[in-house]
Amino acid sequence: MVSRYTAPLLQAHDPPASYLVWEEKPSLRGYQAIVHVFPRFALAWWALGSGIPRRVGTSRRWYHWLTCTDLPRVARRHSGLHEALLNFRLMAPLLPRPLREKAQNFSWEELLAYRARLRPVAPLPGPVEEALAPFSFLIGLHVGGAGGAPRWPLSSWKVLAEALAERFPQAGLVLTGSYPERPLVEGLIRLASGLPWVMLAGQLSLADLVGVLARLRVLVAGSTGPLHIGAAVGVPVVGLFPSGPSTGPWRWRPLSPLSQVLGGSALCLRCPGEGCPCLQAISPGDVVAAVEKALVMRTGPTE
Numbered sequence: 001m002v003s004r005y006t007a008p009l010l011q012a013h014d015p016p017a018s019y020l021v022w023e024e025k026p027s028l029r030g031y032q033a034i035v036h037v038f039p040r041f042a043l044a045w046w047a048l049g050s051g052i053p054r055r056v057g058t059s060r061r062w063y064h065w066l067t068c069t070d071l072p073r074v075a076r077r078h079s080g081l082h083e084a085l086l087n088f089r090l091m092a093p094l095l096p097r098p099l100r101e102k103a104q105n106f107s108w109e110e111l112l113a114y115r116a117r118l119r120p121v122a123p124l125p126g127p128v129e130e131a132l133a134p135f136s137f138l139i140g141l142h143v144g145g146a147g148g149a150p151r152w153p154l155s156s157w158k159v160l161a162e163a164l165a166e167r168f169p170q171a172g173l174v175l176t177g178s179y180p181e182r183p184l185v186e187g188l189i190r191l192a193s194g195l196p197w198v199m200l201a202g203q204l205s206l207a208d209l210v211g212v213l214a215r216l217r218v219l220v221a222g223s224t225g226p227l228h229i230g231a232a233v234g235v236p237v238v239g240l241f242p243s244g245p246s247t248g249p250w251r252w253r254p255l256s257p258l259s260q261v262l263g264g265s266a267l268c269l270r271c272p273g274e275g276c277p278c279l280q281a282i283s284p285g286d287v288v289a290a291v292e293k294a295l296v297m298r299t300g301p302t303e
Contacts, residue, residue: 135172
């Protein structure tokens with residue numbers, strides 16, 4: 001069950017996945033179990049009233065004590081555990097016993113076996129295709145974020161973009177982002193005018209974003225959704241992470257063997273907060289080196 005906004009990701013799932021859109025209030029009659037991965041008060045009562053026999057929800061929500069049959073003790077924010085592992089622990093009551101016990105201590109490498117995979121399902125809009133057409137080598141830069149974690153400084157993005165344009169003169173630099181992030185992206189273009197920009201911020205649906213990310217050689221992004229989408233379509237990704245208790249790579253590293261993370265080497269109690277030195281400490285030179293490594297990981301040495 002997903003929101004209407006994220007439904008395109010299920011449409012792009014490989015292999016295809018069936019789903020329900022919760023805003024459409026579909027019938028829940030006939031289902032044998034529900035796991036409340038993202039707790040919602042109304043949905044918990046709706047599942048109870050629908051007669052679903054097994055209803056699993058974290059014990060940390062008071063209303064789950066009234067609406068759920070299974071109450072695993074899963075605390076996310078300060079756990080220091082990966083989000084996928086936390087979800088395994090949440091659904092443990094429904095797993096076979098051997099997997100239930102193993103799910104308590106999966107390593108990041110073991111979680112890779114369960115990672116999501118996405119693929120484009122529709123052609124890109126004509127204007128997007130035209131913007132990408134001049135370049136056969138595309139590097140993605142996602143400079144924004146939804147507010148869940150602090151951002152890498154725009155001045156660092158500028159230095160990175162200039163270094164990438166010099167190192168890979170054949171490459172187009174693809175800028176993605178939501179419509180509210182468009183002013184931030186335009187600010188970067190003003191700081192580094194004359195670079196081979198492909199400005200797509202505010203122009204892509206979620207389905208379009210899947211298609212664009214699948215065309216990249218590598219994606220550099222902060223701790224935000226497109227980083228995980230890029231990993232799911234099989235693109236090498238470089239994640240720039242703060243070190244807050246609930247924002248570090250230990251919680252949000254992309255599940256992909258082609259992922260690299262910079263930052264998050266030690267816990268920072270000032271995060272999340274703009275200007276936090278743990279994020280500023282990531283140098284553009286380190287990111288360029290990670291991009292070069294990502295290109296080798298995927299295609300072999302790049303001239």
